[in-house]
Amino acid sequence: MIGIDICSISRFKNMKNLERFLKKYFTNEEITYIINTGNREETIAGIFSLKEAFVKAIGTGFGNISPIDVEVIHSFSGKPDIIIHNDIYKKIGSISCSISHDSDFAIAVVDVTFLSIKVDLQKVSDMKKLMLNRKDDGNKGDFGKVGIIGGSLGMCGSVDLCARSALRSGSGLVYNICPKSISNILQIKAIENIILPISDDDNGCFIYKYIDEIIEKIKHLDAIAIGCGLGRNEDNTKIIKMIIKNFQGPIVIDADAIFFLRNIKSDILNRENIIITPHEVEFSRFSSYDLKVIKENRLEVVNKFFEKNLKYTLVLKGKNTIVKSDKKLYVNTTGNSGMATAGSGDCLTGIILSLVGQGLDAFNSAKLGVFMHGLAGDFAKESLGEDSLVASDIIMFLPNAIKYIRE
Incomplete structure (x- = not known):
């Protein structure tokens, strides 16, 4: 006009x-x-x-x-x-x-x-209240030291997307903890994130033999994520179990790590500072609910699932992503179909990891994270259209989404 x-x-x-x-x-x-x-x-x-x-x-x-x-x-x-x-x-x-x-x-x-995007301004106002203020005299150590455990041969992009979205969401220090045999590839891609290689005997994936190296690398971090590009190596069940047992800070569990959760006792997972982020297929395997039932009754199934007195936060991804904890529920309204693209979930994991690493509690990190992720996708759609949208575009428009919420 x-x-x-x-x-x-x-x-x-x-x-x-x-x-x-x-x-x-x-x-x-x-x-x-x-x-x-x-x-x-x-x-x-x-x-x-x-x-x-x-x-x-x-x-x-x-x-x-x-x-x-x-x-x-x-x-x-x-x-x-x-x-x-x-x-x-x-x-x-x-x-x-x-x-x-x-x-x-x-x-x-x-x-x-x-803007053609339609955002509920009351929800924007609610999300603004969750945004953490940054210290004027702060240093990079004050804004969250987070680690991403993942990557395997042919799956380097996942952890890189996760790291870049965590940085764009405000993290001060972001570490990629990856198998040594792919560390050179990630080092070439890395600019602001730091690569920490773990011995893998040239297998191209983590092996349980070197679990102590992983535990040592994460012990001083504020929060970790595990699963992006992890692969389906048979050692992963033991690796994930040991990480959860030894790291008491917030943990975001995503992607391939969710595949192995059925093999891990529920009492190990049942912590208030754990966030699990499945899409419908992963949730079906993890929960044992039929996929068709989940698709047709997303909210009802999630509420029923939490009748088990679960303490962690669940993020059921998809249209109108559901965030659920023991006593809280949030259904997201931002986002669009252009975000149904490879790597979009890795970006979401990085955002949530960043927020929980900066000190926001698990449920609110997930709630604000999915809203922010969807809003960035809406800004990307506004500029690029849905058909051409890729995961890195979500990261590119994260500053727009964060600024929009803050102001």
């Missing part, structure tokens, strides 16, 4: 009570900019005209949005831009603007594009 406004410069030269007018319609920063400029009335007219053009573009006028909610800033070159201090900005995709002066007139043009 385009808004155009024209304003007389001489209007401000002759205005009585100009100072009162400025305080009513201009922010402190705008007033400072006006004072520092040589063409005071010309500048006032230009800024005021931009404000008017903006509210014309969005079709509201100054009603639900005040003149001070629309702030005009300038780059070092003098190019104007608009910042919105009102919830209406959550509906806006982009704003472009320009000012021209001719004789006694300032002419402003503002082009506003609106």
Whole structure:
């Protein structure tokens, strides 16, 4: 939508009570900019005209949005831009603007594009309350040291996606704990994440013989995830069991690790700081419920499953992802079918791992994580469309989703 406004410069030269007018319609920063400029009335007219053009573009006028909610800033070159201090900005995709002066007139043009994504603003507000504040004087160790145990020959991408999504979600330090024989591949891909290789006798996967190396690498971490690209090696049941027994911090269990959970006693898993993230097929194997029954009765099946007095948090992925713990339930509404692509679940694991590693409890990490993941996917859809969306696009648009929630 385009808004155009024209304003007389001489209007401000002759205005009585100009100072009162400025305080009513201009922010402190705008007033400072006006004072520092040589063409005071010309500048006032230009800024005021931009404000008017903006509210014309969005079709509201100054009603639900005040003149001070629309702030005009300038780059070092003098190019104007608009910042919105009102919830209406959550509906806006982009704003472009320009000012021209001719004789006694300032002419402003503002082009506003609106987001087509539909987000429940009350849910955004609820999610904002879950976002952890970052210390102004914090260092990388203050924002979560997390580890991702996974990867196998031919499955390096999974752990890399998980690591990059954890970093984009705010983690200070992210470690990929992987079999040594694939560590060089991951080292080439790694930029911000750190690679910690585990001896594997060139098998291309973890072997139980070196479980002590894994335990040693994770003992000082704040949270871990296990499963991304892990593979179906027969040693995995024992490896997963030993990791859960020895690491008492939060654990996110995903992908191939879920395949082996049926072979692990429930009392080992039944901890409040464990998050399990299956899709429907994985949940069917893990829970013994028929896949057709799960598909047709997702919420009912999950609620019935938790009649077993389970303490961990379950994330049943898919359309309207369900997050369930002993006493809490959340059904997600963000996301789209373009996210049904390889690696999307690895990105979600990284987001949840990051949040729980920063200190958010298990249920709320999962709740905020699935919302954030889906919202990033919606921003990716807005820009790229559903057909071409790939998992790395979700990571690319995570900053948009996080900024949208925070502001």
